[in-house]
Every structure is written in structure tokens, then in C-alpha cells.
Amino acid sequence: MSVSDAGKDKPSKNSELSFQEPSQVDKEKRQFLVTATAAVAAAGATATAVPFVGSMLPSERAKAAGAPVEIDISDIAPGEIKTAEWRGQPVWIINRTEEMTAELPKHNGRLSDPMCEITSQQPAYCKNADRSIKPNIGVIVGICTHLGCSPSAKLEKGGDMGENWTGGFYCPCHGSKFDLAGRVFKGSPAPTNLVVPPHSYIDDNTLVVGIEAEMEA
Numbered sequence: 001m002s003v004s005d006a007g008k009d010k011p012s013k014n015s016e017l018s019f020q021e022p023s024q025v026d027k028e029k030r031q032f033l034v035t036a037t038a039a040v041a042a043a044g045a046t047a048t049a050v051p052f053v054g055s056m057l058p059s060e061r062a063k064a065a066g067a068p069v070e071i072d073i074s075d076i077a078p079g080e081i082k083t084a085e086w087r088g089q090p091v092w093i094i095n096r097t098e099e100m101t102a103e104l105p106k107h108n109g110r111l112s113d114p115m116c117e118i119t120s121q122q123p124a125y126c127k128n129a130d131r132s133i134k135p136n137i138g139v140i141v142g143i144c145t146h147l148g149c150s151p152s153a154k155l156e157k158g159g160d161m162g163e164n165w166t167g168g169f170y171c172p173c174h175g176s177k178f179d180l181a182g183r184v185f186k187g188s189p190a191p192t193n194l195v196v197p198p199h200s201y202i203d204d205n206t207l208v209v210g211i212e213a214e215m216e217a
């Protein structure tokens, strides 16, 4: 048999190896790639899952920021105001005198929304003449509805606000004026009344801002 014929009839040991060994190597490579790919996929899934779970768990600070706030109102003398904080916003609590309360309906004609028709600006139980649960206690978010400045309290009649001023709040940014119930005067750039937040009372001296009152509108 010639050298060339021997090569045709019977594969050499080397040729068997050269056919079978790569197949074994391929299997091992394939197994390695499958394992490695699964490991990378699992790592990716973990990396994705951790921030997602984290984002669903509010921090203690975030929970505290949205929590209701209890406020002692026993130290607010008639005619005075106190500022609390709720959800990072200033909330005014004003103890209106009888004279202040009596003044409110007298200037309805000068107001943009005297009857509180824009319902987003106060809870239904505060859609009344003084925008409050107790006629003397006003609870108002102290942020101007124009561009978000904090108005100044100008509680006294007249003074530097002019002789027609019956007491209220003045925003120095662009001149918006609000009365002692937070209702906006016509001609102000602020489009709506100041916001009255949800609130209720635990007892005569304890106001809670952030919890709705259980009462009929």
C-alpha cells in the first residue's frame, strides 16, 4: 500500500484526535460560555433590582416630610399669627379677632374669587365665608399663588398699605394682595386664592395640618 492509500483507508491516530478533541473542547467552551453568561445575567439582574427596591422604600426623612403636623394654637393671641411647617411649606395660623372676621365679607366685591369657587384652593369643608373650620382660626399655606414667593403679613388696617387696606397679606415680589382669609384681591398677578391645607382639630388647642376634618362641607 502506498503512503497515500494508507492515509485514505484508515485514519491515523493523529487524525482521530484532530477530529474528536476539538469537539470536546467546543463542549467545554460552550459550557463555560453558558455558565459565564448566566453569571453576568444574574449580576445584571441584581444590580438592576437593588436600586428599584431601594426606590420603593421611602426614607424616614421622606416619611417625616409628608407626615401630619400637630400645632399648639393656645399661645396665639387674638390678632396674632404663628407659622408652622408642613411638607416643607410655611403654614400660617392666624387667630382673627371678631373685628377681623366681621370685615371679611365687606370687601367681597374687590376679590377675584370671593366665594372660593376654585375648589383646588381649599378643602370642601373650608368653602365658606372665612375659609376655615373655626371662624376665628385661619389656616393658610404661606406661598403666593403667582410664582411662589412668601407674602408678608400685613394684619393691621391701613398703614403703609393705604387707607383701604383691611388687613391681610402682601407679596412683595410682584404686588399680589390677599385678605385675612387668603383670598386674592382683583388686579393682583396671583391667579387664585392662597391654599388652605387639609386640617382638623384634636381638641380646642391642638390643630393638625395634613389630616382632613371629618365634617360636612
Ligand code: FES
Binding pocket: 144, 145, 146, 147, 148, 149, 171, 172, 173, 174, 175, 176, 189, 190
Ligand atoms: S410671586 Fe407673589 S406676586 Fe409674584
